[in-house]
Amino acid sequence: MPQSEVDPDLRLSAYDYPLPKELIAQQPASPRDSARLFRLERATRAMGHHHVHDLPDLLTPGDLLVVNRSRVLQSRLNATKIPSGGKVELTLLRPGLGDAWEALARGHRLAAGQRLTIGEVAAEVGESIPGGARLIHFSGVDVQELLVRQGQTPLPPYIHGYAGDPERYQTVYANALGSAAAPTAGLHFTPELITTLRDRGIGWATVTLHIGLDTFRPITDENVRQRHIHTEWVEVPEEAVAAVRTAKERGGRVIAVGTSAVRALEFAGRDGELAPYRGPVDLFVVPGHRFRIVDAMLTNFHMPRTSVLLLVAAFAGRELILRAYQEAIEQSYRMLSFGDAMLIV
Structure with a gap:
């Protein structure tokens, strides 16, 4: 297809934005849940500014958080x-x-x-x-x-000279060794926050997707549909399927924590209904994808021209996401793996 005929939402150059180097977080927030939280509402395009520890007040009893329990290899x-x-x-x-x-x-x-x-x-x-x-x-x-x-825990190349606790690049619930990079949206949770969420009637389910570094590599083809994403390994257990089914039957939202949890759920539910799955996954989510399982997501801010930025744009719309990123930069949000979070509802 000639480049002039490519849908604007599928052009790589449409996912570039100016990322100030000084906003790339070099240290994690302490405590974890003190990170800022940008709330984006798709239907009204409203934006709000909170902190991760506000999640119990921003979610509704009956909602379900689905997290990726994969642990980063000391690779x-x-x-x-x-x-x-x-x-x-x-x-x-x-x-x-x-x-x-x-x-x-x-x-x-x-x-x-x-x-x-x-x-x-x-x-x-x-x-x-x-x-x-x-x-x-x-x-x-x-x-x-x-x-x-x-082995040593690998940090992204844009984090320089971090000499802190390597466990800060692991989620507190990580117990399945296999990722090359952390599911960073989950880094914001503390045991106390998880307990509070559960006490408020917000569900908690786990899946596993072992993240490869290819997920975060910049895309080079202007037509993003020509991008090939490498195969990763995923497990969506029966317990998670049952929790999703119960939440939806009761009117709750399925909130994926991180783009890896989104891909796990959407791949296992690609036929329209979530089913247990254990095996390879190569799902590349771009604008035009029909989300069948995920109703909301918690994610970090992502680098330009990456598959994870395309995924959140597919969920919220390219123009709205880029406008939200511009607002976050103007408000000095901390970006990327050790940075702040975004709740898209």
Whole structure:
């Protein structure tokens, strides 16, 4: 299709906006639920300013929060080239075939066949694969054990020099190891806030979607429908399906906490009714998507030209989302992973 015929809502350039560097949060809010909360109402286009700890007053008894319980892998490893001694930083993404892992590798002149050591563990650089990753071969190594022993939690590249508690880049309820990046909307919850929400009659359900770094990569094709999103792993258990069904039958809203929870629910409910599901997911939500399960969402503010920004625009409308982002910037909201939150209803 000629670029001139592409729907304006499907043009990548329509999802650019000026993001001041000084608003990119370098530290998480403390306490977690002290982060600011931008409330956006789709029907009236109204905007309001709150804090995350106000959620019990902003939601209604009978509403259901659905969160992603995935925990971030300690997937960053420091390696040394043999025999030169040069340093290489590896971020493991997912297992490949045989003894290989897909990884992002940072180091000078890293060629296929290059031998590496990670502590006492030997590895070898394999071929390049689409998306800028490399295959790294580990012969006879329990890589999961290696990550637990020597891995570091990877932070997004726009967070510089963070030396705080790495648990602040995990949700308080994360208990399913497997993500390359945090489901950041969930970082705002404290155990006390969760208890208060439940005491107010607001439901709580969990799904699992192990987030890959590809989710956050900038899109390069002007026609966003040409974007291919990599497969991730999801589980929507029967308990979550039952909770969603009950909430809807009683007139409550299903509120997805984070874009990963949105994708899990919408994929498992793609036939119009939510069903238990366990397996791969490659759902790429763009404007024009018909939301079948999610009624509202809690999310962070996202980078320009990313699939997650397209998802929230699909839910609220591109023009309204960009106007809300402009308002948030004018009000000095803190942006991206360690930043403030947005409630879209």
